[in-house]
Amino acid sequence: MKFENGVATTAILGAVWVKARSSNKDGNCVEVAALEGGEVAMRNSRFPGGPALVFTQGEMAAFINGVKGAEFDHMTA
Incomplete structure (x- = not known):
C-alpha cells in the first residue's frame, strides 16, 4: 500500500513506531516506522x-547523514 504525506497514522495499520533511546521522558520526540513498500x-x-x-x-x-554531519545543530541552539 502506498501512503502519501499527511496520512493519518491510524491509517498505517500494523506500523511499529520506534523512538530514539535519547528521547526525553516528556515524550517530546519523533517516531519512525518502516512501511511495507520500503x-x-x-x-x-x-x-x-x-x-x-x-x-x-x-x-x-x-x-540521517545531515544529522550525523551536524548540519542541523543550529536548529537546537
Missing part, C-alpha cells in the same frame, strides 16, 4: 494519531 513514516510522538510524513529510503538516508 518507505519510512515519521510522526510527532505528542500527537500519535496525527499526520505522518512519508519518506523514501534515499530521503531518510540523506536526512
